[in-house]
Amino acid sequence: MSYKNFPMVPRVIFGRGSFNQINDVLAPKRSSIHAPFIFLIDDVFKNNAWLTSRINLSYDDRIIFVSSKEEPKTTQVDELVEDIILKSKERPSGIIGIGGGSLLDLSKAVALLITNEGEAHDYQGWDLVKNAAIYHVGIPTISGTGAEVSRTTILTGPKLKLGINSDFTPFDQVLLDPELAKDVPKDQWFYTGMDCYVHCVESLNGTYLNEFSKTYGEKSFDLCKEIFLDGDLSEEESQDKLMMASWHGGMSIAYSQVGVAHAMSYGLSFLLGVKHGIGNCLVFDHLEEFYPEGVAIFKQMKAKHSIELPTGICAKLTDEQFDTMIRVALSLEPLWENAIGENWKETITPEKLKGIYKKI
Amino acid sequence: MSYKNFPMVPRVIFGRGSFNQINDVLAPKRSSIHAPFIFLIDDVFKNNAWLTSRINLSYDDRIIFVSSKEEPKTTQVDELVEDIILKSKERPSGIIGIGGGSLLDLSKAVALLITNEGEAHDYQGWDLVKNAAIYHVGIPTISGTGAEVSRTTILTGPKLKLGINSDFTPFDQVLLDPELAKDVPKDQWFYTGMDCYVHCVESLNGTYLNEFSKTYGEKSFDLCKEIFLDGDLSEEESQDKLMMASWHGGMSIAYSQVGVAHAMSYGLSFLLGVKHGIGNCLVFDHLEEFYPEGVAIFKQMKAKHSIELPTGICAKLTDEQFDTMIRVALSLEPLWENAIGENWKETITPEKLKGIYKKI
Numbered sequence: 001m002s003y004k005n006f007p008m009v010p011r012v013i014f015g016r017g018s019f020n021q022i023n024d025v026l027a028p029k030r031s032s033i034h035a036p037f038i039f040l041i042d043d044v045f046k047n048n049a050w051l052t053s054r055i056n057l058s059y060d061d062r063i064i065f066v067s068s069k070e071e072p073k074t075t076q077v078d079e080l081v082e083d084i085i086l087k088s089k090e091r092p093s094g095i096i097g098i099g100g101g102s103l104l105d106l107s108k109a110v111a112l113l114i115t116n117e118g119e120a121h122d123y124q125g126w127d128l129v130k131n132a133a134i135y136h137v138g139i140p141t142i143s144g145t146g147a148e149v150s151r152t153t154i155l156t157g158p159k160l161k162l163g164i165n166s167d168f169t170p171f172d173q174v175l176l177d178p179e180l181a182k183d184v185p186k187d188q189w190f191y192t193g194m195d196c197y198v199h200c201v202e203s204l205n206g207t208y209l210n211e212f213s214k215t216y217g218e219k220s221f222d223l224c225k226e227i228f229l230d231g232d233l234s235e236e237e238s239q240d241k242l243m244m245a246s247w248h249g250g251m252s253i254a255y256s257q258v259g260v261a262h263a264m265s266y267g268l269s270f271l272l273g274v275k276h277g278i279g280n281c282l283v284f285d286h287l288e289e290f291y292p293e294g295v296a297i298f299k300q301m302k303a304k305h306s307i308e309l310p311t312g313i314c315a316k317l318t319d320e321q322f323d324t325m326i327r328v329a330l331s332l333e334p335l336w337e338n339a340i341g342e343n344w345k346e347t348i349t350p351e352k353l354k355g356i357y358k359k360i
Numbered sequence: 361m362s363y364k365n366f367p368m369v370p371r372v373i374f375g376r377g378s379f380n381q382i383n384d385v386l387a388p389k390r391s392s393i394h395a396p397f398i399f400l401i402d403d404v405f406k407n408n409a410w411l412t413s414r415i416n417l418s419y420d421d422r423i424i425f426v427s428s429k430e431e432p433k434t435t436q437v438d439e440l441v442e443d444i445i446l447k448s449k450e451r452p453s454g455i456i457g458i459g460g461g462s463l464l465d466l467s468k469a470v471a472l473l474i475t476n477e478g479e480a481h482d483y484q485g486w487d488l489v490k491n492a493a494i495y496h497v498g499i500p501t502i503s504g505t506g507a508e509v510s511r512t513t514i515l516t517g518p519k520l521k522l523g524i525n526s527d528f529t530p531f532d533q534v535l536l537d538p539e540l541a542k543d544v545p546k547d548q549w550f551y552t553g554m555d556c557y558v559h560c561v562e563s564l565n566g567t568y569l570n571e572f573s574k575t576y577g578e579k580s581f582d583l584c585k586e587i588f589l590d591g592d593l594s595e596e597e598s599q600d601k602l603m604m605a606s607w608h609g610g611m612s613i614a615y616s617q618v619g620v621a622h623a624m625s626y627g628l629s630f631l632l633g634v635k636h637g638i639g640n641c642l643v644f645d646h647l648e649e650f651y652p653e654g655v656a657i658f659k660q661m662k663a664k665h666s667i668e669l670p671t672g673i674c675a676k677l678t679d680e681q682f683d684t685m686i687r688v689a690l691s692l693e694p695l696w697e698n699a700i701g702e703n704w705k706e707t708i709t710p711e712k713l714k715g716i717y718k719k720i
Contacts, residue, residue, distance in 0.1 A: 003374065013366070245575075
């Protein structure tokens with residue numbers, strides 16, 4: 001038996017308005033005037049001076065606005081890396097990701113691919129990365145994915161939707177400023193928050209669970225219930241708590257794994273480009289069989305916030321399309337093993353998954 | 361407003377029996393065959409082959425057994441550093457502390473003083489350390505102090521009991537093996553566990569608290585109640601949970617501080633050499649005024665485990681001795697500010713503290 005030597009984010013700032021400290025945080029990390037900081041920012045912040053005016057661009061530093069309308073792709077990482085290398089006189093001083101899970105994952109992947117040869121899809125899987133990434137900083141502007149603290153970056157590649165899981169993936173620095181989440185639209189707030197909730201349910205009900213992951217998962221689960229179900233919280237309290245729920249939920253995966261909802265959501269996302277947060281919700285809504293208590297609470301949360309999930313998503317899919325989703329979902333073996341146990345292949349068959357997908 | 365950029369332990373292993381991995385963890389960190397690993401181990405493990413036989417000593421590596429009967433002193437750190445430097449051909453590859461809070465704090469301080477000139481007491485205070493420590497690893501064998509995750513190392517110096525608080529203090533690696541706590545005597549288990557419980561109460565009721573520290577403190581508090589009050593836990597569950605309670609309790613101090621019990625316990629310990637865990641209990645038992653709910657629960661925990669605290673500790677002290685304790689306690693300004701607020705000096709007077717000390 002060998003236990004994972006889990007890499008934690010070595011530096012974290014938490015506080016409302018802490019984004020004001022970004023320039024002070026970066027300054028000592030500049031390796032030369034020719035080595036720029038590259039800010040990858042969700043393009044919803046384009047022309048948003050409240051955020052961007054606080055970033056001091058010096059020397060060759062630049063902002064690249066990136067759309068998060070689609071889930072991040074390996075080809076997108078490769079293009080960003082090529083662009084950054086071509087336009088920088090020296091290897092950049094750092095990559096700063098500002099946005100939700102998509103931007104954070106893209107930033108982690110770009111930082112890795114600057115120091116690792118080849119293409120992003122070469123590294124999809126577990127522990128395939130050889131070299132440390134360049135300095136990279138994560139600044140979430142929406143909470144739930146846990147991408148700020150995880151050792152993965154989930155990308156849609158040519159054949160699979162799969163993470164680059166490695167000890168070099170986690171950020172070197174995270175800045176948690178709950179104020180940055182102030183303009184998140186309600187639906188997106190709910191779907192992304194549910195990513196965190198689903199992490200907790202999947203981690204806490206998984207076979208991989210140990211006491212380390214359990215304590216983080218339980219705290220995150222309790223916070224989710226406070227925010228989405230019981231709570232009579234102010235907007236600020238809710239933002240603060242959800243940012244911490246996301247953090248602890250991400251930490252809960254350290255010695256655990258996600259499960260059925262994530263595996264199937266990746267299939268949905270690979271084929272149809274469904275965003276991860278809503279994809280999780282679409283699947284999780286039909287997983288009473290695996291997570292009876294978790295799904296019951298989820299339905300209460302949905303009702304409380306008057307969230308109507310779209311229906312008929314898979315109504316007109318061909319058999320071939322179902323097969324693609326099922327192939328992607330079944331490729332995520334550790335997720336199934338965590339969810340069901342070592343003998344998961346006995347019960348998790350293509351027919352079984354097709355039956356669930358058909359309900360969506 | 362500027363928020364602390366909190367340093368987290370960058371690598372952590374959790375698992376029963378994970379101590380077996382110690383040699384694999386250290387191997388890549390050896391800087392040369394002349395740069396030994398120095399193991400500082402609580403001398404209760406002397407002749408304990410179950411533990412020591414699992415450490416492969418190579419080249420000039422050595423074990424130094426250290427008594428934890430007394431609280432760690434700055435002079436003790438200076439002596440250890442001198443001995444290590446004199447006997448090592450090169451700067452050591454790393455310091456590995458194995459024991460409770462005393463051993464962990466000593467190890468952190470030794471690792472710092474190997475790269476920072478002068479004596480340990482020069483660095484007691486906040487952010488006085490100039491250079492990064494050498495690689496240092498913490499392996500707790502008793503849970504509660506949070507020393508495994510904190511950015512301080514509490515030492516008794518010539519004038520004060522005070523921590524070396526710095527960003528360089530935290531361990532580079534922590535290994536959490538709950539099995540190592542299997543032979544802890546019951547009283548010590550309780551007193552050290554209560555250190556964690558008191559951290560939580562002081563952090564959660566402090567004026568410095570923010571949502572980051574609060575979520576960690578709440579989880580740790582809940583675990584303490586499960587372990588010491590409600591619980592019908594197996595011994596293994598209890599060990600696992602207390603190790604995580606200690607971890608989260610330590611993390612809760614990140615943006616917070618301890619409070620009245622710690623400040624006064626330091627005074628008691630400075631003058632009389634009272635060990636920190638029991639010192640906290642002796643003080644906390646009389647702090648209903650500051651922490652009514654926390655103290656009530658503490659008394660229930662004491663009763664449940666039939667713990668009889670010694671009495672009359674301060675019965676025969678001279679006025680001069682009271683003054684010494686009070687001077688040490690009042691020197692810990694951030695603790696009082698956290699506990700009472702900015703205007704703490706209006707109510708926390710020498711007379712007030714004397715009144716409390718006299719009850720002990």
